[in-house]
Amino acid sequence: MTKTPVKHAPKKPDYEKALRKAGIRITRPRKIILGILGETEDHPDALEIFRRAEQVDKSISLSTVYRTMKLLEEMGAIHRHAFEGGPSRFEQAGGDHHDHLIDMDTGDVIEFRSDRIEQLQQEIARQLGYDIVHHRLELYGRRRKD
Amino acid sequence: MTKTPVKHAPKKPDYEKALRKAGIRITRPRKIILGILGETEDHPDALEIFRRAEQVDKSISLSTVYRTMKLLEEMGAIHRHAFEGGPSRFEQAGGDHHDHLIDMDTGDVIEFRSDRIEQLQQEIARQLGYDIVHHRLELYGRRRKD
DNA sequence: AATCTTTTGCAACTGAGTGTCATCTGGCAC
DNA sequence: GTGCCAGATGACACTCAGTTGCAAAAGATT
The missing domain is CATH 3.30.1490.190 (Ferric-uptake regulator, C-terminal dimerisarion domain)
Known part of the structure; x- marks a missing residue:
């Protein structure tokens, strides 16, 4: 049993390539969101991801964040965690x-x-x-x- | 480790007495809801409890079910479980x-x-x-x- | 560049649960 | 039993997280 916090593997799997292979378009919002997920060490929720994405591109919409999180979850690229009494929080899969x-x-x-x-x-x-x-x-x- | 399903203790703790002691009124809706929780072997959600309560008293309201579940939860009389992708489901505490x-x-x-x-x-x-x-x-x- | 999907932003919607408020009622006092 | 009144109820408006419908925009492929 490991009792020390799991350290994030320094993972930068090429999701863009994987997405393209699955016939999914690499759009500007998706690139931004993937970038955010790749950088972060914490477990942000959709709204937090949206806020960080806004810094990069003011025109991004919250629905797109939700849609993208769902898409990435279905692809297995991220994990969704519904901790008690709060919105879903996400983390990159692959670790x-x-x-x-x-x-x-x-x-x-x-x-x-x-x-x-x-x-x-x-x-x-x-x-x-x-x-x-x-x-x-x-x-x-x-x-x-x- | 116990691997067999936990059998519900044949518990019929006198919640009415406990509630009264806590200065909480035993009203008709509450009696009905407690009755339902005491009978059931499964883990119903608020809507399901509401539907069962309606059989007994057509005038009961869903808000009252929600309020009562919250009250009972705070008293420790029931446990709330938020399983994935669904509404909260409840079970009587005491087991x-x-x-x-x-x-x-x-x-x-x-x-x-x-x-x-x-x-x-x-x-x-x-x-x-x-x-x-x-x-x-x-x-x-x-x-x-x- | 033209085309053809897919994706986007926006706004309207959904589902679970909470808050507001006028009315009702349980429980105690008499 | 009747009166009283804080606490509880039903009805309904509202919140919050997330989804959906749709016209306009933008990837990919030719």
Whole structure:
């Protein structure tokens, strides 16, 4: 089990090429959004992505951000996380799988990974007669003050 | 680790008494909603509870269902689960803690519990310098066809 | 450059849930 | 039982996140 935060792999997979191959057009808004997702280390929501995109091109629209997030999610290029009581937040896919600990005071998201937990989940599903398609494990907590 | 579905304790805690003690009035809509929650073995959403309540009293309103769910949640009488891509679903509290496996084809919810996973979560949070307030573990899967 | 889709921005819409407010009612006092 | 009144209700307007319809704009391909 890894207990230290997962470090983002310095990934710059060529999404543009992948998109074009899937018959999807590389438009100006999409280029901008991909750029933002590639840069960021945090887990922004659609509105935050929209605000960052506006800095680059004032004419971009929020619907386009939503549409693009959905498209990229369906392509598997990003992951959507619907943490409690907030809008969906996104992160680039391509790193290795991890789960999240959400700081309830700041909203910060810490990534972690536990192979032991993954394995236990598999066992449980198998015993119940199921195949896991995906899972969601989120810890909601506060910084320990000692 | 328990791998068999958690069986609902045959719980009929006297919520009416508890509510009254908390200075909360036992009204007709609340009685009906508590009755529904006490009967059901599944995890209905607000609309479903509303529909069931309507059978009993045609005059009940959806807002009251929402308000009552929020009230009961704050009192700790029920748990709210926001599974992926759907409205919140509720279950009576009072049983022991468990997590959920969601059947992606039927929407069925299977309860399970793994002390080992709970323990690993604690360890992880501690190592990251956090105290867990609560967590969410959901497995999304399909029945294994063999 | 001409064409033909796909995509965009805008605005109208949806679904889940919350807030407002006039009316109603549970529960206690008498 | 009747009266009282804070708390609860139903109706409906509203919010928030996200989606959809549509005419205009812009990729890609020739």
